[in-house]
Amino acid sequence: MKMLITGGAGFIGSHVCEFYAQRNYEIFVVDNLSSSNLENIMHIENLTFYQKDVSDCDFMEQLIKEHDFDYVIHLAALVSVAESIAHPKISLKNNLEASLNLLINLRKHSKKLKKALFASSAAVYGNLEKLPKAPEDQVLPQSPYAIDKYAAERNFIIFNELFGLPTTVLRFFNVYGERQNDSSPYSGVISIMLHKFKHDEKFIFFGDGTQTRDFVYIADVIQAINLVLMHEEATGEVYNVGTGHQTSLKEIFDVFSEISKIDLEFEHQDARKGDIKYSYAEIDKLSHLGYTPQFDIHSGLNNLYKKM
Ligand code: UD1
Incomplete structure (x- = not known):
């Protein structure tokens, strides 16, 4: 093929x-x-x-x-x-x-x-x-x-x-996952946050950090x-x-704090223009084809943190 x-x-x-x-x-x-x-x-x-x-x-x-x-x-x-x-x-x-x-x-x-x-x-x-x-x-x-x-x-x-x-x-x-580009300000937020935790650098929340995403x-x-x-x-x-669940940026930050045992510095800046506030997927249609997500946010982030 x-x-x-x-x-x-x-x-x-x-x-x-x-x-x-x-x-x-x-x-x-x-x-x-x-x-x-x-x-x-x-x-x-x-x-x-x-x-x-x-x-x-x-x-x-x-x-x-x-x-x-x-x-x-x-x-x-x-x-x-x-x-x-x-x-x-x-x-x-x-x-x-x-x-x-x-x-x-x-x-x-x-x-x-x-x-x-x-x-x-x-x-x-x-x-x-x-x-x-x-x-x-x-x-x-x-x-x-x-x-x-x-x-x-x-x-x-x-x-x-x-x-x-x-x-x-x-x-x-x-x-999110291994090999996601973390080197640009335009990179996905999990790869940026992980990089900050690994290098002990300040993380910037655009907005108040309560925005949610369905991280898969x-x-x-x-x-x-x-x-x-x-x-x-x-x-x-x-x-x-997606996974059918939403997680806020603050929650992701807390999970990384817990896994890394690092008390990372952070600050808030204005929300980005065009940014979405809340997002998560209804996955019923894909489930009918047999789709079952194997990773929730905790197991996914733990897995990623160990591999990086
Ligand atoms: C992401 C994907 C996009 C995909 C979409 C599906 C990337 C770069 N973008 O867009 O390709 O189609 O999901 O939903 O992977 N943020 C911070 N601090 C940072 C970086 C981001 O607070 O340093 C915030 C953003 O303002 C946003 C949230 O984190 O509120 C997620 O941003 P981002 O990872 O760029 O994803 P999306 O814009 O949702």
Whole structure:
């Protein structure tokens, strides 16, 4: 089986590569290494790496024509809400245009495609008051990131409805785990906080720290990806990927304090613009495919802390 993983050298992508390489898939990775690291996948055999931008339409067309992939997992993106506000056109190019080009090329050249999976985001729900957030609920995107992710996921679904392309959309909630980039102010909050605890540096809460997220451990995300890939009935559908529970930033901070036994300094600054206040997933739809999260926030953070 040939599998194309865009953004495969990134945090989530490298775990996906490992999982399918162990199952003898032939893996092809396209990644521009803008926020990822080749070292994440150096140890994986049976993997072909292209340092290319997914928005390079000619390159992507040639690649898809040449290989006729069985599976495509589209993870390459600008991943930060805050960064999309600072650079909306980069989000448009990377999060929307590149995925539309991918769909056009798949439609044109794929004969064997079994599933093209799009990594969308819980950010599409915005500050929807109803909790937990379910795939059939209203969306209220409130950042360029969320707008582009929503438009891109609609394209994935519409290419299924119009042309029969076998697509599935996953709305990831807040994924954390080993190899998540911790070196940028735009990195995910758990990786930043962990880095601060490991280096005894002050942590900054944007806002009062009571904002919540559904933090989902990478192993459970891999479980979700594999389930939708292996179930034909997941085609043309949108799923939430989370744990079904919310945790505030303050609670995460307390768990790290307890695990590390460090009394870390912190301060509060203004909340970020475009930031969501409360978020957690309704996961019933994915549960019907057999999804059961294996890690709650305590076991996930403990596991991560030990490995870092
Ligand atoms: C995250 C993901 C996004 C994903 C979305 C799904 C990242 C960078 N972003 O966005 O790709 O689609 O979840 O829900 O992984 N914060 C602090 N201090 C910090 C950093 C962040 O207080 O040093 C706060 C933020 O203001 C925010 C919360 O932590 O309130 C979470 O921020 P972040 O990890 O960037 O995640 P999301 O914006 O939820």
